[in-house]
Amino acid sequence: FRSLASGCVWPLGLHGDEAAIGIINNPTNKVIGITLNIPLFRPRATRLSRWLLWSIESERVWSVEDTIYPVLQVIMESLNSATRDGVAGRRFIPTELRGDQAWFRYIFKHKAYWVRNDICFRCEATARPTTLNYTMNDCHGGWETTMRSTAEFIRDQLSEPYCPLIDLLFFSVSMCKHCTLHILNLGLLAVANGSVLGMLLQMQIFGAVDVSSSDPAAWKTALNNAFDDFTRWRKRHRVSCSQKRFKFRMLVRDEYGFCLNAKGYNARVIAEWLLFELCHIQSNPPPGMVPDDRADLCEIAMRAVCRYFGLTERAFRFLSPAESAAIETAGQTFLDAYRRLNIISIRTSRLSWVMIPKWHAFSHVLFEYVRTLRVNPRMCHTYCDEDQMAVLKGWAKRAPTKKNLGRHNGIMRLARVRMKTLRWRLPGIKR
DSSP states (O other): OHHHHTSOEEEEEEEEEEEEOOBTTBTTOEEEEEEEEOTTOOOSSGGGGEEEEEEEEGGGOOOIIIIIHHHHHHHHHHHHHHHHTOBTTBEEEEEEEEOOHHHHHHHHOOSOOTTSSBOOSSSOOBSSSSTTBTTOOSSTTOGGGGOOOHHHHHHHHOOSSOOGGGGSTTOOGGGBOOOHIIIIIIIIHHHHHHHHHHHHHHTTTTSOOOTTOOOHHHHHHHHHHHHHHHHHHHHHHTOOOOOOOOOHHHHEETTTEEOOOOOHHHHHHHHHHHHHHHHHHHHSOOTTOOOOTTHHHHHHHHHHHHHHHHHHHHSOSBOOHHHHHHHHHHHHHHHHHHHHHHHHHHHTTOOOSOOOTHHHHHHHIIIIIIIIIOBOGGGGOOHHHHHHHHHHHHHHHHSOOBTTTBTHHHHHHHHHHHHHHHHHHGGGOOO
């Protein structure tokens, strides 16, 4: 497109999400926000890189077709105008649609869904016991050979009325970016961290605990000891983290078994600490430790995922062949160890290392971004966008409520103030 436009072209990204406002007298009320960003514009003041286009309280949405689609239609027409005609002599082109899987499902209404047999809108992966099973990414003729083109995505997955975003100039289904924050940090890593911590508790590493008890009081002392050890490790290595004390309900969930709830960055820090603990008990087994045959495989899994984080955090946006191979090897090693631990858990009737569809989504990240495009998947996570959603929640709390428009006018007024602030600070901003 740059060669066709014969000039500078700026890529654009569009992010959408829904977040709970957190009002005491209405705890279930949520707010939807759609923000714009320039992927290559990354100032140190991160909040100046996201600009709110529109927001509405979820309880005021009549339906996605009647409320959301008209807004997306206007956004689509504006972006097409910026692509076709440019703004102030500059051309723009949308290259990224960001958000979690729930947001893509909400606006596109695609048929594939993670609670169905057909779980993926990007390929024909299924939960059925066939060669296209989503946990089999290393077999001949697997789901990697069934990647959908844009035309196949619209024909097979969408139904009328269509989302207006498919009318974007140069629209492609590959513009829907898999967010590694939701897939890895808040998904697979939550299960992995919870399963490893649960195994260490069962091995009596942090003190005696009755593992057969579902009473939180029986686990309290051991969990407190684990958190104290985690705090000492953080201070020794000077790692900042906002993680609160481990609680039984944070660690054990009815549907997943062991699954440690934590914020995205906190999950990454906890993974490093758990790897340290696994290495420590291998070299210096504490007295009274109950051996577990899964410890070696857990160490392989945690070492691989920590290496994946380290490689992606040090790499630039575009990867060299060596960097791409190293990141893919680390990610694939983690997925293979995760799958093997899942099989062991099933055979031994342990509710840990539960296989979830995000395992398949992370396989897409390695296949599409790392191997095929050689793009750093860290550039596709939504940390900055989620921070903007936190700002939006604060605006929603402060905005006055109108009878017909709710908090919309107040939120958009604050958004315009943010845009004026950016225009004032842009000449001297540190990039």
